[in-house]
Amino acid sequence: MVRKGMLWSILAVLLIHALGAPQLHALPCPETYVAGAMKCATSSLYVHLQKQLVIPRVSWKKELAIFGRENADTFLRKMKGWAPSLDATPYLASSAAPMRIKTLCNFTNGPPKFVISLCDPAERAWSHFRHEEWLWRRDSAKGKASVNTARKGSVRHAGNATTPSVTSREEANSMLVESYVTCIETFVPKLKKCFTAPNGTIGHNDCFGQMKREAAERGLEDGCLVPLAGSVYKPMLDRWLTYFPREDFLILYKDEWLRHLDLTIDKISLHFGMRRQPNAKKPTNHITANRHGDLSELELPQHVQDQVKSFFEELRGWEEYIDRLP
Secondary structure (H helix, E strand, O other): OOOHHHHHHHHHHHHHHHHOOOOOOOEOOOOEEEOOOOOOOHHHHHHHHHHHEOOOOOOOOOOOOHHHOOOHHHHHHHOOOOOOOEEOOOOOOOOOHHHHHHHHEOOOOOOOEEEEEEOOHHHHHHHHHHHHHHHHHHHHHHOOOOOOEOOOOOOHHHOOOOOOEOOOHHHHHHHHHHHHHHHHHHHHHHHHHHHHOOOOOOOOOHHHHHHHHHHHHOOOOOOOHHHHHOOOHHHHHHHHHOOOOHHHEEEEEHHHHHHOHHHHHHHHHHHHOOOEOOOOOOOOOOOOOOOOHHHHHOOOOHHHHHHHHHHHHOOOOHHHHOOOOO
């Protein structure tokens, strides 16, 4: 015989599945999002939107990073009932952000709207890797450490390991490429199994965790693993679509929207429900200035490029989500 308390618990679970997760705090939140993917020209897109759209409540910065925080509700309360209209934090790869937006926010003017910019997965992973290295060098410089230091896997989140001195920035860059190549050649075959498994996800399963532990044991840290995982788009998109309906998303491909900027701004204007600025100049192709210095000039050996492209060829399926432009 089912006890009354157990019956109510079962009914509560069924209601959550039927009606969606409850809004636990119902706090004011941004209503529109440029949610990623990281390194797919989201900063450039944000610059265009600032110039071209009438944004009711303008943020003090591009990336608020509210929903990447465990204390997101505390941060929202500190805003005391005020929230900017647009948050351009690349939340796409976050496993927690969609759930936090769904459960913490009170959207009085209709459901939240999301724009996602995707780009070539292999190029994005390499760009992400160099970006993390640039951040690590910048932070090291602020700590009065020499920027002319490097080691295998010398990205910021691995910066606690012993770092051998090198004689030049060129040598540091050469070691950086070597670390990426070694990481790719070591782990790409194993990573395929992680992401093609039935429960494959982005960086939050036992398979991926084991890869990171093995990388650390080999002195490679996880330098290439997080950038690679951040380019496996389909599981990330599927996760967001378990919290919000497909019509709440405008999913664009970077190369396409850059070719059709004016049309793209029109589509986002309609999607976000924001008017275009009446006197704004017609948008022109714009990519934010490269800030990574000589790291941006680094190239991978062709056989490694081919290996990475092959890896992503076997993890397709995300293209079907793209809202194509003419």
